[in-house]
Amino acid sequence: MLDTLKNLEAMQSDMFIVRHSDSGAAHFIAEHCTPNVAIINAGDGRHAHPTQAMLDMLTIRRHKGRFDGLKIAIVGDILHSRVARSQLQALTTLGVSDVRLVGPKTLVPSFFAEMGATICHDLEAGLKDVDVVVMLRLQKERMKGALLPSESEFYRLYGLTEESLSWAKPDAIVMHPGPINRGVEISSDVADGKHSVILDQVTNGIAVRMAVLSMAMSGQLQSDESPATKDEE
Amino acid sequence: MKLRIQNGRLIDPSQDIDAITDLFIDNQKVVAIGEAPEGFENADVVDATGQWILPGLVDLAVALREPGQTQKGSIATEGRAAVSGGVTTLVCPPDTRPIVDTPAVAALIQDKADDAGMANVFPLGALTQGLEGAQLSNMVALTEAGCIALSNHRHPMASTKVLSRALEYAATHDLLVVFHPDESSLSEGGCAHEGLMSTMHGLAGIPEEAETIALMRDLLLVEKTGVRAHFARLSCAKSVEMIADAKASGLDVTADVAVHNLLLNDQVLSGFDGHYHVLPPLRSDEDRLTLIEGIKAGVISAICSDHQPHEKMAKTAPFAATEPGMANVEILLPLAMQLMDEGDLDFSTVLTCLTSGPAACFGLEAGSLSVGSFADFMLFDSTVRWTWSYEGRRTKGHNSPYFGEEFVGRVMSTYISGQRVYQVA
Structure with a gap:
C-alpha cells in the first residue's frame, strides 16, 4: 500500500479519497503521506464511513428538524457495518439518547451497548415508536460464515415490511445507505413507499461531500498546517 | 582463568x-x-x-529468524540483542524456514549460535512434521540433536486425535511439550482482543475462548497422557484460573507469559498502531491484572520477551495487515521491572520469573549463580536513566512500540x- 501511496503522491495529488477493506487504512495513509495532501476516509473496513454518517444526519435533520428526543433504530448486520459505527458515533455526539441496534446476537455484538446504544434482538421491540429506521445491507457471505441460517429467515425476523414499519411512529422515515437488497432486508413496498427517504440520502450526499471536499481543500490552500483528515475523530 | x-x-x-x-x-x-x-x-x-x-536471564521465547527469514533477524544479530539485555540463555521457536523438524536444522541453529558466541541457544523442535499438525516429527532424534522440548507453536493440529497421539508418543519418551493454546477456528482472521475496543475500531476480534477452549482440551489430554507440559504465552484471566486449578489437582504443569501482556491492554488499539499487533492479543485490563496475580501466586513461573523481530515493511500497513509480534529482548529486564510499580511485584519475584523460574520450566541448568x-x-x-532508541537498537527488528x-x-x-x-x- 505504501508504494501505491508514494506513486499517487508523485502525481502531485492534493487529496486522496480512500476506501479500503482494512479498518484503519485511511488513518494509516494519513500518518504516512506528505502533510500537504488531504485524506478523506470514504470507508475503511468495518471501522468508519464518516461522510455517509454526515449525509444521514443531514437527511434526519431535514426531515425531523431536530435530534434531541428522537428514537432511532439501526437494523441488520451491525457487526460488519462501518456505516452503523459512524452513525452511532454521530447520533450519540448529536445528543440522541435512544439508539437501538436490532439484529440477532451473531450480527450485533454486546460490546455496542458500551458505545451508547441499546441492543434489541426483537424487531417489534426495536421499532416500537421510533422516528427513524435505518436498514443496513445484508451481504450474502454472512450465510457462509454461519452467522445466519438463510436470507428468508432473516427477512422473516428482521426484514422491514409494511407490517413491521407499522410498529414505528406514523411519520417515521426509512433510510438505507444503499444499495438495497429488495426482499432481503427491505420489501419493495417500503423501499419505494412514502416513508422512504433513501433517494433523499443520495441527493444529500452531494451537498455533504461537496462541503467536505471544499473544507478540506480550503484548509490546504490557506495554510501550511498539518493535513486535514476526516477520520473517526 | x-x-x-x-x-x-x-x-x-x-x-x-x-x-x-x-x-x-x-x-x-x-x-x-x-x-x-x-x-x-x-x-x-x-x-x-x-x-x-544478577544471574543471566533465561528467555523462553526469542525468535532468531534463522534459517530462512534473515531479512527479519539472524542468530548473530538477535544473539547480540539478547546478551545486551542480559539474556544469557534463550529458547527459540521451531517456525524457521525450513522448520525445526529435522536434526539437521536443530544442529545448524546450535552451530551458528556457538559460532556467534552469544547466548546459549536451545531450539524447540516441531511436534509434527512441517508444523502441519498431521504427522508426528522424529521427536527422539530432535531431542538427541539438542531440542529442549517439542511444540507445534501456534500452528493448529489436524485433529484432536493427532494431538492426543503426539502427546502419548512424547510421554513414552518423557519429552516436554510446549503448548500455545489456541483454537484456530475461533482465532482465525482475528487481530485483536474481542471486546469494546476491537468492536469500536472495526478490528476482527479474537475471543478469549480461542485460548481457554484449547487450554481445557490440552489440560485434559495432559492429564490423560501424563506428558510433561508447559503452557506458553497465556493472555486471559480464565487461563490463569484453569492452570491454577490444574496445579491444585496435582497436574505438574508450568506456564509463562509475554512481558507485553503484563504491561499493556487493548486500550492501545485506539491509534491503529500495528506495533501493538501481537498474538495472543493484548487483552482487557482485567486479564492483564489477573496475569500479574498469577505471577504473584506462582501459577505463572516465567516472563518472556516473546521477541519477534520484523523488517520494517512487515509493520508498515493498516493494523490487521501487519505481521504480529514485538522485538523487545534487549529491554526485557527494565520492562519487567516496570511491573514493580505497575503490578506491585517485588524485585525478587520479577527476577525469579526471568531466571530460575523459566529454567525450571524447561529443566535448564541456568538462571542461578550457585557454586558449581x-x-x-x-x-x-x-x-541509570537511559533511552532505548531505534538507532541504538541491537536487534535487526524494526518493531517495538518502546523505541x-x-x-x-x-x-x-x-x-x-x-x-x-x-x-x-
Whole structure:
C-alpha cells in the first residue's frame, strides 16, 4: 500500500479519497503521506464511513428538524457495518439518547451497548415508536460464515415490511445507505413507499461531500498546517 | 582463568541471596561467593561497586529468524540483542524456514549460535512434521540433536486425535511439550482482543475462548497422557484460573507469559498502531491484572520477551495487515521491572520469573549463580536513566512500540561462562 501511496503522491495529488477493506487504512495513509495532501476516509473496513454518517444526519435533520428526543433504530448486520459505527458515533455526539441496534446476537455484538446504544434482538421491540429506521445491507457471505441460517429467515425476523414499519411512529422515515437488497432486508413496498427517504440520502450526499471536499481543500490552500483528515475523530 | 567480581550487590533468588559481596569464577563456573578461595590472589578483578550482580536471564521465547527469514533477524544479530539485555540463555521457536523438524536444522541453529558466541541457544523442535499438525516429527532424534522440548507453536493440529497421539508418543519418551493454546477456528482472521475496543475500531476480534477452549482440551489430554507440559504465552484471566486449578489437582504443569501482556491492554488499539499487533492479543485490563496475580501466586513461573523481530515493511500497513509480534529482548529486564510499580511485584519475584523460574520450566541448568553453576551473569546499574532508541537498537527488528522510551536501570555488561560478551559502549 505504501508504494501505491508514494506513486499517487508523485502525481502531485492534493487529496486522496480512500476506501479500503482494512479498518484503519485511511488513518494509516494519513500518518504516512506528505502533510500537504488531504485524506478523506470514504470507508475503511468495518471501522468508519464518516461522510455517509454526515449525509444521514443531514437527511434526519431535514426531515425531523431536530435530534434531541428522537428514537432511532439501526437494523441488520451491525457487526460488519462501518456505516452503523459512524452513525452511532454521530447520533450519540448529536445528543440522541435512544439508539437501538436490532439484529440477532451473531450480527450485533454486546460490546455496542458500551458505545451508547441499546441492543434489541426483537424487531417489534426495536421499532416500537421510533422516528427513524435505518436498514443496513445484508451481504450474502454472512450465510457462509454461519452467522445466519438463510436470507428468508432473516427477512422473516428482521426484514422491514409494511407490517413491521407499522410498529414505528406514523411519520417515521426509512433510510438505507444503499444499495438495497429488495426482499432481503427491505420489501419493495417500503423501499419505494412514502416513508422512504433513501433517494433523499443520495441527493444529500452531494451537498455533504461537496462541503467536505471544499473544507478540506480550503484548509490546504490557506495554510501550511498539518493535513486535514476526516477520520473517526 | 580466574575472575573476581568485586563488591557488587549480588541478587540471586535461587539461593535467596541479596548482599554486597564478591563472586569468584574459575574455569567458566562459579566457585565461591563471599570469601576468596585459595589461588585467587592474582585473579583478574572487575569492580562492581554500586552495581548489581544478577544471574543471566533465561528467555523462553526469542525468535532468531534463522534459517530462512534473515531479512527479519539472524542468530548473530538477535544473539547480540539478547546478551545486551542480559539474556544469557534463550529458547527459540521451531517456525524457521525450513522448520525445526529435522536434526539437521536443530544442529545448524546450535552451530551458528556457538559460532556467534552469544547466548546459549536451545531450539524447540516441531511436534509434527512441517508444523502441519498431521504427522508426528522424529521427536527422539530432535531431542538427541539438542531440542529442549517439542511444540507445534501456534500452528493448529489436524485433529484432536493427532494431538492426543503426539502427546502419548512424547510421554513414552518423557519429552516436554510446549503448548500455545489456541483454537484456530475461533482465532482465525482475528487481530485483536474481542471486546469494546476491537468492536469500536472495526478490528476482527479474537475471543478469549480461542485460548481457554484449547487450554481445557490440552489440560485434559495432559492429564490423560501424563506428558510433561508447559503452557506458553497465556493472555486471559480464565487461563490463569484453569492452570491454577490444574496445579491444585496435582497436574505438574508450568506456564509463562509475554512481558507485553503484563504491561499493556487493548486500550492501545485506539491509534491503529500495528506495533501493538501481537498474538495472543493484548487483552482487557482485567486479564492483564489477573496475569500479574498469577505471577504473584506462582501459577505463572516465567516472563518472556516473546521477541519477534520484523523488517520494517512487515509493520508498515493498516493494523490487521501487519505481521504480529514485538522485538523487545534487549529491554526485557527494565520492562519487567516496570511491573514493580505497575503490578506491585517485588524485585525478587520479577527476577525469579526471568531466571530460575523459566529454567525450571524447561529443566535448564541456568538462571542461578550457585557454586558449581556456569558463570552466566550481568552487571546491572539500577539507577541509570537511559533511552532505548531505534538507532541504538541491537536487534535487526524494526518493531517495538518502546523505541524512544526512557528506562531506569540498564544492563552494563554480560558474561557467559565467565567471558564478557557485552559491555555498554
